[in-house]
Amino acid sequence: MVGRTLLDRVRLMLFGDRERKGMIALLILYLVLADIAFMYLTPFLYMLSTMFKTTADLLDPTVKWIPSAFQSDNLKLAWQGLRFPEALQNSLIIAGLSAVGQVVFCSIAGYAFARLKFPGKNILFALLVFSFLIPPQTLIIPLYVLFKNLGLLGTHWGVILPAMLGHGIRGALFVIIFRQFFMTLPRELEDAALIDGAGPFRVYWRVMIPLAKPAILVVFLFSFVWHWNETFVTGMMLGGKDLPLSLSLFNLNKVLSGLYPDAEAGFDLNETIRMAASFLIIMPPLLVYMLAQRWFVEGVERTGLVE
Template sequence: MSQLTHRKNLQDTAAHIGVVILRTVLLVGFSYIILYPVILMFSKAFMAQQDVFDNSVLWIPRHFTLDNVKVAATTMQYGKSLLNSVLFALLSTLLQMLPCLMAGYAFARYDFKGSGILFAVVVLTILVPPQQFMTPLYLHLSQFDIFGLIKALNNGQALNLTATYIPYFLMSLTGFGLRNGLFIFMFRQSFRGIPRETEEAAMVDGAGPFRIFWQIMLPSSVTILVTVMLFSFVWQYNDTYYSSLLLPNVRTLPQAYELFDSAITGWNGDLSVTNMLSQYVLDDPKVLSLLRNSAIILILAPLLAVYAVAQRYFIQSIERSGLVG
């Protein structure tokens, strides 16, 4: 009898070891696929030019250099562009939260006429490609006029609002920025999970709806709020479409990268840049690739830093709630 249980235990241990091995192999394999381009990016960004032509150098640079990064930083005016990008992403995130939170709260807690239809509109805003309403809106705002009133007052000229920040604030403050429909949805789901009793107690004590929202609902939703803000920040930071359409005169990192790319693929007349670039063999695609990698590392580094610090918010919140459940 004891021999039998002993054998059973051995079998279990063997099966367990098998599972662990299989799991490790699969996870390491998939991780390798994800990390491969990241590792390659880091390896190339710090590789000196001569290593590219050296066939014995594959991943680890033989001549470590910061020149690529320096050139990329100068050409992109890194400090300024980074500041613009971060400010844009941060400000958009902050502005979008209030309308999204308020809408999410109304849908979660109030049973009002038309709530079904309006919630369908939220879902619709998630499903409509941004281009579909952004393009006509842009065109309309570039020739802004209200029934001919503005033309009459402005010597027959319509206002070009796209040169101002008005469209940007309009979209952010009304909850129509990047993926805001999804945020409203997430807030609604999270508010629905908060027990009604606390609210009712506050109501009995005489708190008005706004006070309940501000002093009870918001403090209980800090985690989801931080998560949504982080997502919003990351998506805005990576986005090129909204920023190029809404902030025409501000050079964010993606636009700076485009300038950098045109500077290294063809001289654009900037002398200070060409002096630094003259050490590079710019006809060679492999050298270009070094420079591009350095530039993109510069762009992604702040994001990676944010992720490293705040990863538990990203991962745990989805893991707990299923994003929408």
């Protein structure tokens, strides 16, 4: 009897039960999480290591992760090559205004699909889902011709205006996120507001939006990061003017060669400066995510993205 009780305790400790996981399950879980963390952190740690190396360290096979001498000038050169203050301002304008525009107009569309009744609602939503599957490369020529006729090429509005109209990068996905979130809210809240004489827009503004903070945060962060990193549509619309950080990286060598024409070593193959520039580019959205991480995870859970 004692041996059987001891055996049950060992089995419970190793395999667990419905209420808690056993040591084997926890070990497997931690191994999977450590593996995923390793895959994501290794490129970032490589970037941090390389940005402080010298060109000699790159050519030395004995230097792996720790530089023989920390070269802080790489950050200075990357700052100059990116024209960081101007490029950062352009990135903030494009990503920030696009994210705000998509939050406003995609939430309106999501509320309409979730709560309102109008002719062709299901057909329009099916077309919305279908538009999410269309690659942006197939639409770039009509968009280019349209904005050329509107005189918006070479300006930020060529990228911001579609987002302001609820389109932009992944606009259909954001409408779906808001629709799914609004569908989870109790119908009684809306009915009470309608009984008090509120119209659809007032219900949306006074009742739905205050409750939709998790969805708003998720959509804003997704939109901000995607517009921050986007290069294809932005490059076509801007045409080399007022470039954000994501596009300034392509001109890094050209700018540095113009600033230092008498440099002994060229900048074309200098990976250390490229890594320093990449670090400067990813730091702003990384800081934004770090500050909003707790609310972002809560928002993902409440909007149904994990289902």
